[in-house]
Amino acid sequence: MMDPRTSAQDVTRCDLCETAVVQMHCDACLVNLCTACVGKHMISDESKDHKVVKFQARKSTPLYPGCTIHDKERCEMYCKQCDIPVCLSCLASKQHLGHELSKILQVLDEKKDIIMKERNELNKTIYPTYQDIASDVQNRMNQLEKEYGDLSTTITKHGEDWQREIDKLVKKLKAGVDEMKNRQFRILQKNLDEINNTLSDIKDEIDSMETVIDSNDLSKLISVSSYVHTYRYLPHKIIPSLPKFIPGKMHQEELSKMFGALSSSSLTSDKHGYSMKTSQKSLEGGSSPPVKQLLDEPETVTTINTGYSSYFANMACLSDDEIWTSGYGSIMKLYSISQGLLLKSITTKSGNSPSYIAVTKSGDLVYTDYNERTVNIVKNEKIEEVIRLQNWKPNGVYSTSYGDLVVIMYNDGNKQTKVVRYSGSTEKQTIQFDEKDKPLYTVDSRYITENRNLDICVSDNGARAVVVVNQAGKLRFRYTGHTPSPRKKPFDPRGMTTDSQSHILTAVYFSDCVHIIDQDGQFLRYIECGLSVPWGLCTDTNDNLFVAQFLKKQLRKIKYLK
Template identity: 80%
Template sequence: MDPRTSAQDVTRCYLCENDVAQIHCDTCLVNLCTACVGKHMISDESKDHKVVKFQSRKSTLLYPECSTHLKERCKMYCKQCDIPVCISCLESNQHLGHELSKILSVLDERKDMILKERNELNDKIYPTYQDIASDVQNRMSQLEKEYGDLSTAITKHGEDWHREIDKLVKKLKAEVDEMKNTQLQTLQKHLDEINKKMSDIKDDINAVELVIDTNDLSKLFSVTINVHIYRNLPQKIVLSLPKFIPANIQGEELNNMFGALSSSSLTSDKHGYSMKTTQKSPEAGSSPPVKQLLDEPETVTTIDTGYGNLYSVACLSDEEIWTCKSDTTMKLYSINQGSLLKSITTKSGTRPCDIAVTKSGDLVYTDYWYRTVNIVKNEKIEEVIRLQNWRPSNVCSTSSGDLLVIIESDYRKQTKVLRYSGSTEKQTIQFDDKGKPLYSSGGNNIYITENRNLDICVSDNGAKAVVVVNQAGKLRFRYTGHTPAPKNKPFYPRGITTDSQSHILTADYYNDCVHIIDQDGQFLRYIDCGLSEPWGLCTDTNDNLFVAQWGNVKKIKYLK
């Protein structure tokens, strides 16, 4: 093994590469043997070589070289100019009247500043870039999946069209065969009649041939030919054949009939990322700006749906909301226009128990009686989850794209929360640390949402409480209402939602109000705004609150 390159060898001289290094040049930062020190000193006489024992390497302070005066070292620091200066700089009166300090006096301050900046790079900036890179990679993976789903949906729709076209072609060809057979039968009957007359004519001709040369007059007079009958030729049957008239399909018309893609977008948001804090926090995404509660909440608009008691509402966007009630349809409304945009009927024909909207904008609903959780994509309903011995009641979509589903056992003996990624069950939340059920049983209204800090928040009507657990399913607190209540009635929470400030909002059905509590369960205020039996709740990206109640949805502003 070459001793000069062996990783286990001692440090060798920089010049001869053979002898053990005993000297170090702090100016050039090279290791030398004693024999090579003189050679190194004269190798570059422009430098002031500071040689020390190898054990004392890097102990010599190297003052910075002056950028103006060659070979001069700067031992002073000009605070006004924020630069090191040498004796020649001072003698030239360039810094006359400036505040000067020995450079060593600012050394610790400069080291502290550099260390602070290094720590910021190490503890905040670099981890933030790591998170950004991870976020971009995750979004790329999600993009691949969602575009794959989009292509699959288009392919499936094309297959549906092919099936329908095949059915239509088969039907038209069957009609062609039926028309052909009918006309062939008619012509065959006509041909049979003509052949019969031709046979009769032949018989008459033969009869004449037998008697035409006879001398027996009686035979001649016995022949009777009905030529006048044959002179009346049969009617000609004229056929009218069907024609296939293909629809004139232009490219744009076909697009409109088949379906079209909405436009995609690619924009930059300079506020999209925020610097990572040194204190570890489970909070997802960037920290939102702090918003204060309004002194008096105000109703922005009322969307009149004109039908029954709405028990669930979900924001598709800041302009559109989904609603549902005790029938088989889920309806999409324009918030600004108040008009009905779309209706979706459940696949089973039973009412949806609850609705939610995913990160990608798809509608999700639970079918309690058929034990399924379903997703609506391009107005096609797909079954995502099917349960055995349990029934799904309420559902929410999380910031990670998972689904949190409240499920009840048959006969309503138990209640628990399941987390799903697609159709895969990832987590079960049912008991506290003492093994006691977190949630009530008995078929009461239980609604669920996720807070910005990833807490799982459940409004448990049967327990008369809001039950909040952390992401791991550990109980954080129970909120059991606040007194005095607006109508002094017991607290029976129903719909629940959260906002960008990690506030938790829950509908108080019998007190005609909404409670706002902070992320630790402390009561902040009531919202009433003339509410009547509020039930379903949701918030949009601007922290406007939507309250579903009898026959309408109210949009309420409660944050500044």
């Protein structure tokens, strides 16, 4: 008989009896149940508030968090000021009187949205990037293995070359030894031959003398001539001088210099070596944008008078033909570029001039109110407060490719500046200090934008620099202008924008021009076009540049890419 727990694997079984097909589910305990086991489960732990639903409706019942102060109470509200869940008893205690409260389900929905965005970022951007990095490191290791093998082979071959030269030198020295030995042997052999000949003569002389001595023949005695006196002069003694081998001293340092040495190896860490894979909405379903070249001479396409009374400062493209503008006064205006007509006007909620404006990916207008400490969004011509700050005041704002808002803000003493990323009204990231714990920005940082590679770019007029950090908030570079500068004026950046080529464009107030740099901070060119006091900038999807002329209150559309 087949085991019902292991047969029919496509059927989910009851967690209690492990045999019956599941029909119900307890959302509180996350337990699958058959009908017969529901009662058993309900009385198994009476301290819990069991939520048994049909299996198909599992996880549909919200599980409210328990209150940390009041036992057995569930928290259905959330105090934003205290940043904690609260129950009805907490509210009745007046501890949170006057605090801003939200339904906890709304807070959880916002949190879930953040988690989903971050999960998508992990899935679509960060995880693939780390896969590429791991592949890159492995490829580099494989390449290192090959190159170090080649290096060892080179050293071995060089050693073999040296060995051949040493063998030649040894052979030459040994040949010299043989030659000197043979020369001395020849001399000594000649000397030996001469001595042996003399010995033979002496022997003959002795024999002759012995014959005469034994004879009684007087005539022979008289006729004997003695040569003894010639043998008394002994030959010269030939003493060979043996050569010596004087080995050269092997000093390791000199030998290394002669043989060759290894240069030092190193491992460097480049914090800009990797960049995050781009997955902006504008790139979904497509590859990198076509490469566009800069025009030799940028040209003005159109000019629109905005009608602001004192100055015109900021812009944000809603579409290729519609652009939001703001300047002195509480009114933000939407213009048609092709018609040069005012389409719509929105007045700020407080009546203050908007500090800076942006447009979200869904097409809603966002503006910051410095005096009210708020970031606001306009939906269907109704203004909603998204963020209200305490002890900080918002300045520049931008809506990123992921739908987050990045906001420049100053503290109340105007001594600190930071960039904060928000998802909805929830703070997601703070960018304030570099790796040495020094401030990234001064208190005169105004405009902020995002590049296609997800870098965050800030124009810091107080530091006379464009400050660019990567998505993680790590400093990539500071651009402080180009020499020579137009009109020989200092670099004082104002408005910023980027384009499809990842160029960073910055308006420079005193120089009456726009600087174009690449994504790594290299200067490319100036745009002048007769500009007068350029301030805010933005680009449309066709890479047309829009410039706010501060004092003339004019909007200029400029073509600068082919």
